[in-house]
Amino acid sequence: MDMDSDWPLPRPRTFFRIDRQRATASLTRKSSIASTFSLLAMPVVVEAVQRAKTLSTEVDPDAFHQLRVAFRKLRALYWAYSPWLGEEATAQASDEFKRLAAVAGGTRDWDIAGDLLETAQKSDASIERLVTAVREKRAQAVAHSQAMIDSGAVEAFLNDAVLRAQTTLQSCCDDLPISAFAKKRVRLAQRTLRKRSRRAARSETGREENLHDVRKAGKKLRYLLEFFQPVIKGGHDRTIKELTSVQKTLGEFNDIAASETLIRNTTFEDVPAEIVEKSLQWLERKKCQRIHVASRRVKELSG
Structure with missing residues (x-):
């Protein structure tokens, strides 16, 4: 979907300005579904805009990652409110969040691949040539991300998206309490995670895809618990801690x-094919080790 044509990115005159501490303090079980949306969304929006502005001049690897996380959190929040926002509006916003997250994540992906290959280089010095090439790819990814993520356009889009959503919610659920609704959406996310975990635990094929599905479902649940914890009964700190551990x-x-796929699908003109192949073999061995550990954790989660 071409978001620039289907949903222009205007620069609205109305901007939400919500302090993080005030937002948390204002969120109660008696708050309405409509009023809680902007309280939860805007701190994430503010963070995303600030990071987008920073990345126009800096190339901190973690900043790219945190920007990607902010867009993922917004996707989770839109999913939570989708019964009232509607499928079309949710899909439009979520598609753009996903696109922006992918652009921000390109640099982070090359950073991870480079760090892994530096570890491989300790046992095979010839891999240094591929490490150098990967760092060059990382520099290209930085330039691409900076060109594609215009902080002004990002700010305009995010503020407009929240304004549209807020207007929709105020027209249909301004007097409906958030508590029961939040519990329902969290329970649905929990069921999805449980279902995917059990499928991954039973499956002998497609293990990577199934583990990836568990990872995505776990992130969504954790983000929702972090968002809605002030308005749902029962302490969820332990659950969030467990989910964070499994996610790690x-x-x-x-x-x-992901690094193996990235290296395999990239052409390195100045790196001999045998060096690339040795690197892929090293990544494959590490992947096999990690998939057993990850599978055990998922089995524990499914039980």
Whole structure:
């Protein structure tokens, strides 16, 4: 979908300005579905805009990652409110969040691949040539991300998206309490994670795809718990901590699998094919080790 043609990115005059601490303090179980949306969305929007502005002049690897995380959080939030926002509006916003996250993530992907190959280089010095080539690809990815992520356009799009959503919600659920709705959406996310975990635990084929599905479902649930914790009963700190731990394990596996795919699908003109192949073999061995660890964690989660 071409978001620039289907949904122009205007620069609205109305901007939400919400302090993070005030937003948390204002969120109660008696708050309405409509009023909570902007309270939850805008701190993430502010962070995304600030990081986009920073990345126009800096190339901090973690900043690219955190920008990608901000867009993922917004996708989770739009999913939560999608019963009231409608499928079309949710899909339009989510597609653009996904696109922006992918652009921001390009640099991060090359950083991860480079770090892994530096480890491989310790056991085979010839891999240094590929490490150098990967760092060059990383520099190209930085330039691409900076060219594609215009902070002004990002700010205009995000503010307009929140304004549209807020207007829709105020027209249909301004007087409906958030508590029961939040619990329902969290339960649905929990069921999805449980279903995907059990499928991954039973499956003997497509293990990488199934683990990736578990990872995505776990992220969504964790983000929703972080968003809605003030308005749903029961402490969820333990659940969030467990999900974070599982995500770390799955993330370590995904980093290796994604790096292997990235290297395999890239042409390195100045690197001999045998060096690339040795690197891929090293990544494959590490991936096999990690997939067993990740599978065990998912089995524990499914049980």
